[in-house]
Amino acid sequence: MEQNNSLPPFPQGIASPQGAMTPGLPLFSPMMPYGTGLTPQPVQNSLSLLEEQQRQQQQQQQQVSQQQGGIVGASGQTPQLYHSQAVTTTTALPGNTPLSSTLLSPMTPVPATPESSGIVPQLQNIVSTVNLGCKLDLKTIALRARNAEYNPKRFAAVIMRIREPRTTALIFSSGKMVCTGAKSEEQSRLAARKYARVVQKLGFPAKFLDFKIQNMVGSCDVKFPIRLEGLVLAHQQFSSYEPELFPGLIYRMIKPRIVLLIFVSGKVVLTGAKVRGEIYEAFENIYPILRGFRKAT
Amino acid sequence: MESGAVSLYERAYSHPSFIQVSLQKKEVLGGCCVLSTCRQHNWPVAMCTINSLLEAEPMLMGVVYQDLVKALDLQPPPTASLTDMLESYCYGYKLAPGEVPDVFAETPEQLVQRSAALVELAADVWLVTGRHPLPILMACVYVAWQSLKPKDRMKHSLQKFCQIARLPKDACGACKETPLRRVRELRDVLCKLGRELPWMRGGAVEPKTVATLVEDILKHQKSLLLKAMRSYEEEVEQEVREAAESRQDDVLSSTESLLAGQLSGRDQGPVTPAQDVPPARQPKSGESMLEASGGSNKTTEESAPPAGEEHWGRRHLFLPPCARNVKRRREESPGPHVTGEEEISDSEIESYIRSAEEIRSYVEFQKKMTEN
Numbered sequence: 001m002e003q004n005n006s007l008p009p010f011p012q013g014i015a016s017p018q019g020a021m022t023p024g025l026p027l028f029s030p031m032m033p034y035g036t037g038l039t040p041q042p043v044q045n046s047l048s049l050l051e052e053q054q055r056q057q058q059q060q061q062q063q064v065s066q067q068q069g070g071i072v073g074a075s076g077q078t079p080q081l082y083h084s085q086a087v088t089t090t091t092a093l094p095g096n097t098p099l100s101s102t103l104l105s106p107m108t109p110v111p112a113t114p115e116s117s118g119i120v121p122q123l124q125n126i127v128s129t130v131n132l133g134c135k136l137d138l139k140t141i142a143l144r145a146r147n148a149e150y151n152p153k154r155f156a157a158v159i160m161r162i163r164e165p166r167t168t169a170l171i172f173s174s175g176k177m178v179c180t181g182a183k184s185e186e187q188s189r190l191a192a193r194k195y196a197r198v199v200q201k202l203g204f205p206a207k208f209l210d211f212k213i214q215n216m217v218g219s220c221d222v223k224f225p226i227r228l229e230g231l232v233l234a235h236q237q238f239s240s241y242e243p244e245l246f247p248g249l250i251y252r253m254i255k256p257r258i259v260l261l262i263f264v265s266g267k268v269v270l271t272g273a274k275v276r277g278e279i280y281e282a283f284e285n286i287y288p289i290l291r292g293f294r295k296a297t
Numbered sequence: 298m299e300s301g302a303v304s305l306y307e308r309a310y311s312h313p314s315f316i317q318v319s320l321q322k323k324e325v326l327g328g329c330c331v332l333s334t335c336r337q338h339n340w341p342v343a344m345c346t347i348n349s350l351l352e353a354e355p356m357l358m359g360v361v362y363q364d365l366v367k368a369l370d371l372q373p374p375p376t377a378s379l380t381d382m383l384e385s386y387c388y389g390y391k392l393a394p395g396e397v398p399d400v401f402a403e404t405p406e407q408l409v410q411r412s413a414a415l416v417e418l419a420a421d422v423w424l425v426t427g428r429h430p431l432p433i434l435m436a437c438v439y440v441a442w443q444s445l446k447p448k449d450r451m452k453h454s455l456q457k458f459c460q461i462a463r464l465p466k467d468a469c470g471a472c473k474e475t476p477l478r479r480v481r482e483l484r485d486v487l488c489k490l491g492r493e494l495p496w497m498r499g500g501a502v503e504p505k506t507v508a509t510l511v512e513d514i515l516k517h518q519k520s521l522l523l524k525a526m527r528s529y530e531e532e533v534e535q536e537v538r539e540a541a542e543s544r545q546d547d548v549l550s551s552t553e554s555l556l557a558g559q560l561s562g563r564d565q566g567p568v569t570p571a572q573d574v575p576p577a578r579q580p581k582s583g584e585s586m587l588e589a590s591g592g593s594n595k596t597t598e599e600s601a602p603p604a605g606e607e608h609w610g611r612r613h614l615f616l617p618p619c620a621r622n623v624k625r626r627r628e629e630s631p632g633p634h635v636t637g638e639e640e641i642s643d644s645e646i647e648s649y650i651r652s653a654e655e656i657r658s659y660v661e662f663q664k665k666m667t668e669n
Contacts, residue, residue, distance in 0.1 A: 189637030247427035265620035
């Protein structure tokens with residue numbers, strides 16, 4: 001088991017009185033000085049700001065521990081990123097001795113080389129658009145096509161479906177079409193071509209112009225639970241977490257421009273990509289952060 | 298704070314996003330401005346609380362709040378933690394001495410203290426993250442109240458407790474079942490920890506009577522958590538070992554029976570395959586019984602889920618319930634590998650087009666429907 005359950009992660013080394021506060025209080029202020037406005041950079045190229053800060057703190061605390069006689073602290077722990085950084089802001093707490101703050105120092109060394117997560121997000125949905133290049137009579141299409149539904153009072157487009165690839169298309173009278181439900185870019189293109197062929201067979205001079213992937217959605221499972229309350233405090237600029245409205249945390253990554261829905265169960269949904277590489281890149285960016293908020297009970 | 302909320306409302310009201318909205322939305326907008334101002338001043342208040350005061354739809358409040366944040370480019374602090382909200386929440390319960398009979402009475406400070414410990418425990422064991430705050434607060438306050446005088450209070454249900462405390466009917470939002478579920482989950486966790494108390498000697502702890510042990514459990518919470526997790530890990534490892542051993546035994550026994558069958562087959566001449574081969578699979582002509590047995594072994598092995606495929610949560614005692622109660626979804630195949638430029642057969646396209654007769658029938662049917 002990767003999670004270390006031998007000691008509770010926090011508060012480590014401090015007797016927790018009844019009714020002790022959990023992190024989430026203003027005591028534990030957000031640590032990440034993301035004043036640059038950039039999202040965590042991919043760790044492949046260089047140490048992220050996060051890791052740089054961790055390294056600096058480690059160095060500082062090693063100096064402190066040497067002064068105090070080399071106190072090692074709770075070894076074998078994997079203190080959480082949020083937690084370790086929180087300590088530096090809470091040394092003024094009553095009862096907090098320098099010893100106990102050292103005990104809470106980051107013990108897991110920052111890896112010298114970045115590790116890939118080993119998890120590949122699966123593409124779940126591709127949304128694409130194409131211009132059929134001619135005006136369409138939606139009533140005729142709805143009448144003559146088996147796989148079409150049209151209710152102009154509800155929605156001003158024909159909804160058409162095909163079996164392979166299993167997709168749905170919205171066909172508008174302007175000749176523009178939206179194709180959804182494909183699991184890959186190639187499937188989306190093939191499906192859009194099939195819809196265009198159906199419209200052609202119905203007697204319209206349909207073309208296949210300006211096919212474009214508009215959105216890609218991927219999902220994966222990091223296989224550990226995530227402390228969303230800690231994540232939203234640490235990454236306030238990018239995160240929105242309203243459990244009364246939605247159970248997941250909405251993380252708006254800037255580079256790449258992807259929105260991630262992060263759930264306590266460890267499931268992650270990534271959306272907003274135009275190419276699949278953006279999904280993979282976004283996940284590789286977020287994975288080390290999520291590992292920092294992985295907490296064994 | 299009041300002036301802050303008013304000025305925020307004035308800004309929002311005159312914003313293009315909110316000028317031409319319905320009166321109901323404008324009322325909700327006022328509530329959202331109050332919520333945003335409270336958060337900026339670290340005043341712990343739940344969205345549900347404001348919602349219940351406005352008697353508005355929770356969904357509408359959520360939509361308006363998000364529109365407000367976006368339109369005015371607000372940077373609201375994150376939602377207040379449960380422990381912050383607890384004190385003001387507890388004061389909403391009319392349980393002070395003098396308000397209710399002594400057997401039910403509890404000072405707010407004691408109630409807050411015990412409830413805060415339970416909230417902390419609930420947060421530690423993943424009962425809080427990603428969930429509405431009020432039901433879990435209600436569950437913690439209820440269990441805390443019971444545990445302060447368990448003998449007299451254990452028999453009272455959550456509904457009775459709400460009546461005693463004179464809580465408003467919509468105290469926890471639309472769904473009445475949610476606080477009950479949270480109570481069950483919290484009691485389940487307390488039972489798991491209670492079992493580890495040395496004086497329980499590993500005996501079962503019932504959810505209905507766990508209130509008597511809450512004080513001891515909270516006192517030794519950290520060590521009980523560790524103990525419970527260690528015991529669970531040992532149990533799981535034991536199960537895995539036993540499963541591996543039983544699989545090995547199955548393989549050995551089927552190999553032995555196969556060899557015995559082969560030997561007796563050689564001695565006694567041709568024997569009907571059905572007598573010697575496991576019923577799962579009959580050997581085809583030219584196929585040895587060893588191969589058939591190997592196939593059936595594979596079937597036996599495949600029927601028990603291999604260790605690698607078991608859910609990762611199996612090894613953790615405490616998990617978010619949504620991670621523990623995973624519904625096994627049907628694996629959707631990613632679809633055939635295509636290039637996007639394949640030839641499209643006419644027959645396939647024609648299968649999507651109605652014949653002339655179908656069109657006639659459809660038109661007639663539509664006429665009849667409109668006439669009726």
